[in-house]
Amino acid sequence: MHSEKTKNMVTRGMGQGILFSVLLGAVIIYILSSYGYLTPWSTWDRWIPFGATLVLLLVGVGACYGFFQAYRTKVKLERLRETLLQWEKGSVMRAVPELGSDEIGRLGEQLSRISKKWEEQVSSLQRLSTNNAQLAEKARISAIVEERQRLARELHDAVSQQLFAISMTATAVGRTLDKDFNRAKRQVALIEEMSAVAQSEMRALLLHLRPVYLEGKHLEQGLRELVRELQAKVPMEILFEMDENIHLVKGVENHLFRIIQEAMSNTLRHAKAEKMEIRILRKDKAVKVVIRDDGEGFELDDKKQASYGLSNMQERVNEIGGSILWITAPGKGTRIEITVPVMDEESEVTPDYGR
Structure with missing residues (x-):
């Protein structure tokens, strides 16, 4: 065409x-x-x-x-x-080429001025997110500790109740096995169901017991620790790759960590996937994050966006001047592509994590 x-x-x-x-x-x-x-x-x-x-x-x-x-x-x-x-596609650093002095050239000059203002806005957004992260870090430490303790109590109570019910049912199986074999089979099936429920509750709260921010670590270090811990607890293959030449300001790294954490939580809760891939790549003057699983997928509608926390991910991407795309369908798995522009100051200055 x-x-x-x-x-x-x-x-x-x-x-x-x-x-x-x-x-x-x-x-x-x-x-x-x-x-x-x-x-x-x-x-x-x-x-x-x-x-x-x-x-x-x-x-x-x-x-x-x-x-x-x-x-x-x-x-x-x-x-x-x-x-x-x-x-x-999110590459706001792409400059408008020289187009001459005619009408198209003047249009290109006007777009170039718009591009510079856009870059300034994105840079301001990212600096603001960094400042907000630094200002909020001290205030949220006690809240994080309390939240972890609360979630830990909920996890302990929920799993303990399931284990107690499993234990009581198992005792009943031993008593009824010789007297009523069919009833014993139903009790065994009930034990299997309660075990699955307990496992689902464990997985649902697993990521929320993790730190909500990087807590002084680089993005790659924090994600590798998260992946390593999940692989030891979850029967799912998780592949993680990140280019070495990626340096982002602290606020952007915190947002990307939370976005990826949310995506992993959604996969554990809903996808029933056997494999998950996380790749963070440098593309010209932008960073691209690709998250993919081989799970059940879903229909991308308003209800799913609310229940899967996709709106929260969209808001976080908007706060750092990026873009996000979901590619999914029932039975086809899910693919998430996130593009975040990298300002010049980010590529030249390594963020200070020592403060």
Whole structure:
């Protein structure tokens, strides 16, 4: 479709050039004839070759001029379109190329000014998130401890109740096994069901007993520790990769850690997956996070976005000036792609975690 539009634009440009050239030639001939600079021939055998040659010359010149102008315009629009596509993907650091001094060039200059303001806004958002993280760190330490203790009590109480029920049912199985075999089978099935419920509760609260922020660690270190701990407790294969040349400010790392933590929690609770992959890559002037599992997937509607905590993930991505995309369907697993622009100051300064 795009190629067809490009051809149509070049064709229109050539047609306009031919029309302009023919009209201009006719005007020049008329003016020269009016002032007596052209002497008409008395016979048609001299007019016809002259006229045909002149028309062909004008058509050729007009076609070449129209093609040249249309091609230049096409190239400029292609470069501008490529830049806008990169902006749409989250690469706000992509500069608008030089497009000349015509209308398209002035449009490019205006977009360049918009791009600079956009960069400043994203940079301000990320600096603000870092400042907020630093200001909130001391105030939340006691709250984190209390929350962990509360969750630990809930986990202990819930699992203890399930274990007590399993223990009582197992005792009943021993008493009824010889007397009523069918009843004993039902009790065994009940034990299996209660065990599954206890396991689900453990998995649901497992990540929430983890630190809610990195607590002085780099993003890679915090995620590797989280993955290592989960692999020891959860029967699911978890692959984690992160490029070495990624340095982000503290606020951005905290948000990415929470987003990935939320995604892992959703997978443990809902996906019934056997494998999960987490990859953090550097793409030009942006960081791309890809989270994928081979679980059940789901229909992406308003209800799912609320129940799966997807709106919280979207809000966190917005706070650091990034974009997020969910790719999922029932029975097809889930893929999450997050793109966060990296400001110049982030790529040059390693965040200070010692304070």
